[in-house]
Amino acid sequence: MSAGAAVVRSAPGKLFVAGEYAVVESGTPAILVAVDRRITVTVSPAEKPGVLISSDLTTRAVRSRWSRGRLVPADGPPGTATATATAGATAAGAAGGGEQTRRALAHVLAAVESVGRLLAEHGRPLPDLSLSVSSTLHEGGRKLGLGSSGAVTAASVAAVAAFCGLDLTADARFRLALLATARIDPKGSGGDLAASTWGGWITYRAPDREQVLDLAARLGVAQALREEWPGYGVRRLPPPAGLELEVGWTGNPASTTSLVADLHRRTWRGTSSHHKFVQTTTDVVDGAVAALEAGDGPALLHQIRRARQELARLDDEVGLGIFTPELTALCEAAESVGGAAKPSGAGGGDCGIALLDAHAPNDISHVRQRWAAAGVLPLPLRPAMEGIEE
Incomplete structure (x- = not known):
């Protein structure tokens, strides 16, 4: 099948429920939920x-x-750019774009390259194409912290692959997307890609991204998609029983990449405290997974509170700035009515989540009012039970 009519694919954003920071270690679990704001990618001739x-x-x-296997600026000499973060910047710069353009399109360039490499291994050229992106994961041009980079990568891989006639499973699309993002930042876990690909509530374990890149380099992309990826795992979870997911936006965008990179630069990594953090977070996530699968709301609330406490311990010890005044107020408001809350993702801004009694609308209204008074915008988000959609 050859490229032809326009293809549209959309991918939902995501929120981390538990497991932030620890999930970057291969095989360490996290829980994420896809949300009903999406990025849509249209590919046409x-x-x-x-x-x-x-x-x-x-x-x-x-x-x-x-x-020669890379996307380069159309008006530049061969081999002048790659689809890494630097390459995206070079290509965007050639078009006269600024920093926003470079940030926005580097992941799309990497996604197209990943599909192009797979096509090349099948003896097929990447066809000429036009790709456009539209997003509801932003507010007034500012990101909300809902995994826009992961969503645009997942949607781009799915749309370009379908446009080129590649019939890929969800797992293969996820792996292609992870190969794309790992070339930009191998520290990223890929949890956002998994949530965008499968949708709903999931538990996710990351593979070793350096090892995955090595597999693709040695064996080719097609074979790397079929190989076992040690540490990697993903499965769907039931939604929480009797609890409502509430999301608050601090109004301050934060960079997950910068915060994770900052943590990796610290001497803290590899210490006994680091090992304790990973072990405790793993225990929290395992407990939360068990609670979700058993439909045990109180047990889930307990684990979310533990997750908040462990992130606070990390923040106190390392000084990353995970908890801002707005995120602290968000958590305190939820816990004042018996709920549980925490930053979602790397913190430092972006969003926080709360799980509240679904049968206590007055409590939910009270929490939203306290959030608004503290400068936290309640977002009308709901879990997106579907991942990639046409």
């Missing part, structure tokens, strides 16, 4: 040779061409 990428979050489009 190109009017001009090459790959044209545009986004509603940028003012300029990027035109690239395929050269």
